[in-house]
Amino acid sequence: MGPIIWAWQVVKRYGSLVALDHVSFQVEEGECFGVLGPNGAGKTTLIRLMAALSPLTEGRLLVDGLDVMRQGRLIRQRIGLVPQHDNLDPELTVRQNLLVYSRYFDIPRPLAQKRVEEVLELFHLQERANNRIDTLSEGLRRRLILARALVSSPRLLILDEPTAGLDPQARHLVWQKLRQLRKEGLTMVLTTHYMDEAEQLCDRLLILHQGRIMAEGSPQELIEGYIGREVVEVHGVSPSHRGHLQGLVASAMGVEMEEAEGVFYLYVRHQDGIDPGTLRALGRQVVYRRANLEDVFLRLTGRGLAD
């Protein structure tokens, strides 16, 4: 079996705007693959290309062995797409939404009815099955959108910002369901700009910035590769101490430093980085914490304000 997604030198331009710039990657079957990036990085464009909703400008993109440029209908028969924005049918009930959607896939009626009841149960929506959409909370609607994407038993689930705008409870419920699906072996590709979401769910991810891939790997690999074990934040360093701090970092092994908005970030690879006592003498406040994906992300895309 080849990879379920194979992207080679994919370019997408809208007029003079380059949305994706020679992007290549693969997604293996059974993986949960994340596409991480700030707004405008090209995440949604990439999803539109994978679902064969938008033509490539250059390059090649295969989904489950099918070419997005020629076999869009077949590809969409095999994938479930979870959109970023609510596009349920508000005048229909929960169950009708699922039945109408299953008809788009030409699922025979008895099988469709069976699948509808299954996904209603999976997402604990049975009691709301006959309710109109306008009576549902934001969290319930998200669950229904997920359920709808699964009604056709897809081989691949593609999710565009699956928890954007949800409160913490609803978010955790969605995560829990996605983890369950991953455990059952469903292949998933999701975009997000929530670092914790990527860390929680993804086996592997790529970081996209201004249409280019900045890094690719498992969350752990990325953190170790780009940051190290630990991050030391030194706040409130007086101008007279700056030179001292820079000298200290330059002489230490495996420590790199960045400055943003008056805060110095020390990325420490080895346990014995710099003596804490010395650092405390230089700054008003010193914070030690574990390196996380957010550090990788900000390091690669810049700690300053993205435009």
Place this chain on the structure above:
Amino acid sequence: MTLALPKVAASYRAIRVWQRHRDVFLNIWWSEVIWGLVEPVITLAALGLGLGEFVEIEGEESYLDFVAPGLLAVFPMWAASAEAGWGSYFRMENLRTFEAMLATPLSVDDVTTGEVGWAATRGVISSIYILAVIAAFGTVQSLWALLVPLVGVVAGFLFGAVSLSYTAIARSISSLNYFFAVYITPQFWLSGAFFPLDKLPSWVGKAAWWAPASHAANAHRALVTGGIGWGLLADVAWMALAAFLFYLLALALMRRRLIR
């Protein structure tokens, strides 16, 4: 130079789009049809019985008889155009219904075809209802009137395709007002549904030839009065050809709007 017609990528799946609209309609039909139920009856009573007392038209027994078949042209025109105008625009931009459909095996052409087909259906629903109303007023003079729904399909498909072509280039839902003010409303009043055009300057008749509603009015008048002839066939053929051309235009414009 050869004129290449665009390749149509519509399939039987357009029926899935139509079925979705039918299901929604069956859930909320009362609020959808109430206007269409009341307005033709009021119009027929006010013009046919009220104004008709003061109007005499050559060769007609009464003004009521003249107006009745005209209504078969103009009210279904409104129903079909509104569906593919405000209805389709709202589904496309506000409800994101098209986005949901296109994430499935449906193609843009399937969606376009389903939208036009549903607009035609709304037109036919209106046709059948108005036929019943004018029959109740005793103005149907021929059994040929049973073919009204058939002509209604052709006319509805035409108005749906014209309206969806405009929707496909509309920047906002309020810009649809231009289409209805400049294109639909003049046809409503000036297509020969409410008064014959032959007493007006000849250029009016020539201009009306280009208006779909005038052909719909002529065709329905022929069926209701039993005036069957080549004229009827010509009017229906005109509408069928225009429907086909505007359908191709709607396909092309919807592709341009939805595939980026």
